[in-house]
Amino acid sequence: MVIRRYNPIAMLSSSVFTPFPRQQFYRCPFPIFTQSLQPFPSLLSSTIPRHFTLSFYSNTAQTSTADTPDELHHQLSNSKQSPLKPGLYLVGTPIGNLEDITLRALRVLKSADVILSEDTRHSGKLLHYYNIKTPLLSYHKFNESQRAQVVLRKLQDGEIVALISDAGTPGISDPGMELAKLCADKNIPVIPIPGPSAVVTALSASGLPTNEFSFVGFLPKHNSSRKERLILSANESATQIFFIPPHKLSQFLEEAAAIFGASRQCVMAREMTKVHEEFWRGTIDKAKEAFLAHQPKGEITFLIEGKSTSTDEGPSESQLENELRELIAGGHSLSMAVKLVASGKLMKRKAIYSLALRKFGGQLESEDD
Incomplete structure (x- = not known):
């Protein structure tokens, strides 16, 4: 497959343009965004080749023209970036759609000596998709304390260790916090590799206030502890974000209606970035009507608007x-x-x-x- 890079200036000014020679990069003196092509629908449909990529160039940035995971693997293998330094890399991975991963994350996963994962079979699908052969080692809440010393020895020996969760960012309602703390105490570098997060993804599309929010995560299993936590959340002015297992949604809605009040606005984000992604919006009372009859499936992130700060409004x-x-x-x-x-x-x-x-x-x- 021959990949060519095209002059974006010529493309905007003419429907016929000549490609630069292979391996030659065009440095554009100003930013070009895809929106600038919108006034030219015929140009977009008839003259832009399938492999065309429009992007910036800098002294350090690299672009990818890969169409398949195998091509991306080849590009990563031939990357001229400097080698990774030893340390613990906390790598964000997709929460559903396998394409929601950064090039930097892929390079770290490929370059690591070992990858720690909650479920090696689940993570194996992601690595297989991108043709990454790095060994996997299970690391979850049931073996976290035993694995920590093994991992610590690897890091002290100068190895590169990547930690991933089943989905999203490690350490956020997933294993990783204790290992990160242990490394910090031992002066071992802990390097975050930003990536997807169900918390921010849900909040950004919720329509609820985003200037201040409180991430609660999974609620306690014990009744009194759980209700105590809900009461604290109900009294906060920030948007509240919870992770709710599908089989516990009915219980959560009953308790939330009693504690937050049935008229409080809420959003249920389900199966985000996946085929059956759904955002449901309404009051807690309406949510009870909608979901007590039938239990939704899949991963649920539940958001509830914060308490009004108006001085003339108080609980009934x-x-x-x-x-x-x-x-x-x-x-x-x-x-x-x-x-x-x-x-x-x-x-x-x-x-x-x-x-x-x-x-x-x-x-x-x-x-x-």
Whole structure:
């Protein structure tokens, strides 16, 4: 296959243009974006060859004209970039679509002495797709402590170790944080290789405020701990982001409706970057109606808008009562439930305590006994 690079200036000014000789690069003195080609639809459809790539050139940047993983593998093999230094590389990998990976990530994975992965069979598909032969070593939450010392010895011997998760960025609700901390304590370089993140991907397309957000991740399994965490989230003004397993969505929506309030806006992002990608938007109450009847499948990132900062808006008495009831049912004493509900709210704790006395006075008397 012969790959040619074309003069973008000539292409914009004429429907017939002459390619530069092979191996010759054109340095454009100003940025050119693909949007600049929009006024020329006929030009786009009739004269741009399939292998044409329009990009910038700098002293260090390299471009890829590969159409297949094999061609990309060949280009990476012949890369003239400087060798990687030894250390732990935290490599972001696709959250669904295998093409959502950077050239730098591929070069690190190809150059590493070993790749640590949660599920070697799952990660093997990505490596096979890009024809990367680097050995895989399992590294997950069940063997993290045992593997850490083995990996540490490899790093101290000067090896290049890449850490990947099943999807997204290592250490974010995935194994990696402890190993990164251990390396930092031992003065071993920890090098992040940016890549996809379900958190930012969902937030960017959600339509909810993005200037401030709080990533909660997976909620605790224990009832009282989980509800305590939800109450804290409900009182924050930042957009709240959760990872919810599909089989726990119904439980989550019931608790969220009681604690956040049924009218709070939310977004369910499901199977992002995959074939069946879905973004559902509405109130928590509407989400209950939509998803309690049928359970969606796939990876779910759930976002809930932050609490309004308006001084004239406060939680209703029924919402406060629901929060108190949830905490008491989870095993908290009435006084502790009042303290938790009052945290982050504009209302004084005395007012909430008065409500607790009216609604749950019997429990308070039994506590005093």
